[in-house]
Amino acid sequence: MKFSLSTEARLAQLAQNYPPGRLKGAVIPMLMYCQDEVGYITPELAQEVATRCGVSTLEVEEVVGFYTMLRKQRMGKTHLQICTNISCLLTGGEELYEHACKKLGIGHNQVTEDYQISLEEVECIGACSWAPAIQTNYDFHHHVTIEKLDQIIDSLRTK
């Protein structure tokens, strides 16, 4: 399996960070980088990462099964993650999540028909000081209100 030049460059750089024969440690970041390009972890992708890191495909699949950030089905171009853990919950995170469900017509770990936006109710994203917080792909949004969420979703749709 081949990736784009930029991803291949990232993977090459990544491999430099590990001592020879210890590429097992690179499995998670490699999966993340590849997922950024492919969108989700396909069986071929898992196999490719396994080969590149010198581990069994099963070991890669174990990792993919364990981490929710690694996804086995195709998600939206933008993955909207709304935290409903304690700090966000107290400041309206759950209302944000329910609003997003209604507005997008999808639920947890689902994707809109046009594969533009997918939704996930996530555990703590470490932004408690700025709760309620949400994440769109790798971008954080702090002190989110219903209106702000509407704006974010609308801007994603027009993108």
Added chain:
Amino acid sequence: MADLVTLTVNGQPLRAAKGTLLIDAAKQAGINIPAFCYYEGLSLQAACRMCLVEVEKTPKLQAACTLPVAEGMVVRTESEQVVKARKTTLEFLLANHPLDCPVCDKGGECELQDMVFRYGAGESRYTEVKHHVDEQQWSPVVYYDGPRCILCYRCVRVCDEGMGVGALGVTNRGASSLIVPNKGDHLDCDECGACIDICPVGALTSGTYRYQTRPWEMEHVGTVCTHCGDGCKTTLGVRNGEIVRGNNRDRSGINGDFLCVKGRYGFDFSSHPERLQSPLMRINGQLQEVSWSAALVAIGQKMPAIKAAGGKIGVVGSSLSTNEENYYLQKFARQGLGTAHIDHQRSGDVAGLIDALAGRTNALATTDELYTAKAVVVIGADLSQQHPFLAYQIRANCRHHQAAVYTITSGPVRETSIAKKAVLAPSESATLSQLRSLAEDLKQHAEVVIVFGDIIKGSLVRELVEFGNSLGVKVKYVCLVDYVNSRGAVDMGVDPRLLPGFKPAPTAGMTLPEMIASPDLAAFWVVGSNPLEKQGLASSNAFIVVQDMFLTETAKRADIVLPSASLYEKNGTVTNGTGQVQRLKKAASVMGAKTDLDILGLAARAIKLDGLGAANAEKIFDEIRSSVRGYNVPLPVIATGGAPLTAPLNGRVDVQPQPELIRSAQDTLFTSGTLGRYSKMLNSVMEAPGKLYGK
């Protein structure tokens, strides 16, 4: 003993080596700390939380399975707090457990049941719906029932570390974690079932045994597996005289935790519908069922006449019969029928090795020594396929003692991945020169065990031993042989050149190929062997008697076929490839079939052969112990399931080497000569028949 630390467990002072895990130290003192995930010999997991104990001056309960002992440690393993914690842990484990114990295969021998019985947790505070996933079939022999799983990871570790396969993993996390096979929805592995054996609950179940019976309805008979030459103990679960399960119930054999697909599932040939249950006699050119007496009368008429006329009589012994049967057979042939023509299919040059080791004592390695030796050299064998238990020992040795492994094979084998040096040798001659190139490496190790297959035979064995001697370190050898009693057959003198105990025969008889090619062979008596699988006898008039379980190609050509019992239907002893003698225990019986010993006894009476002595296994074993060199093994050890090593002969074996007759059948994990053909389970797995050398 500066390395000992003193600690107190439950008020009992005890001493243990520094670095010992608390759970082991307590066990040595007879204090049992319960655990699910901890398993001796496997890596630590600390997942189940059952072994929590109270350690003074430590605020929280500690997991005894990962806590090394320390000087002055004061531990309580059954305090009120500990018992409460265990009860709570069990409540968690039972939260999603289906509690289908009444129909679960494991019911009655389940560790979770035992723990709940011990600590209570009969009431649950959970009212939520139990998390359910459907049962999955991963292979004909392995089933997985997710909800029953307590996620101890034993199966994952035994497959990866013990077997070196790594076919099991864990996906998801927390309560929704599941064990997964390596090929998505099915397994591609050794199908050894070690995962089933090691599972403390009924999450992994066996295709042959599931829903067959309750464990307490079976009689559990520990005997020796009838397949390869490693001599593993398999415990057969017998109900109403029929074997319904093979497993490694009490791990008391030389094989410890190990058992392969053959030992576990390969017993089903014994109840195969094609098992012969009545003697057959050729009447008007057709084999027809006759009574035992009719068959014996016919033998009683024919054989004395052939003997009296001085006709050539060829006798073929079996690698699957007991020592007693083989010993009696050679007596039956030599003393009774007065023939020197007795042989069996040889699969390793045992006689050559014994000869080359003349003058040396203590030069044959046992299976235990493969686990303790500092270095092991594997020559010309795909051990994981052909001798899986020996491969298991070597892997465990690597894992626990960092033993150095060297392989010299004609293709990549599983041991290559753990080898310090793996050399490929395309031909026999290259093998020894490759070995010589390892000399400097081998000299670094205090003790070396060399395991060799059938490519080292005849003069090469002598060269190998000379090379071993030249290293200047302690070298021991294992000559690999194919079947359960291949070694015993040579030891008992089922060889035209050798009497029992490797004594040269006064006149060397015909070898097996010579018998087959002899145009004037008058009688051919075959016990548990299939020499005419691909060829007929040159002699057209030979009277052929075959003792076998099945109508093999040889039996089809016979004049009289006598139905024989399998190794699982006999008492007696067998000698494994490393020369260790073990006692068998009769597990089952099949109507109409008799043991080879009984058949030979009856035949001797019908032919009126005198002076052979009683055809009684115990009496013959006494005779073997007193007359066959090396077999004077301690009876109590044998009687209690031990596997004493036969003492090596330590003298020249003064016979002509016949390397051309030594040929391994190259069985894999999933084949086992004739027996394998009649085992439905062995043939049903996807991996069958398996390949050697990764070809």
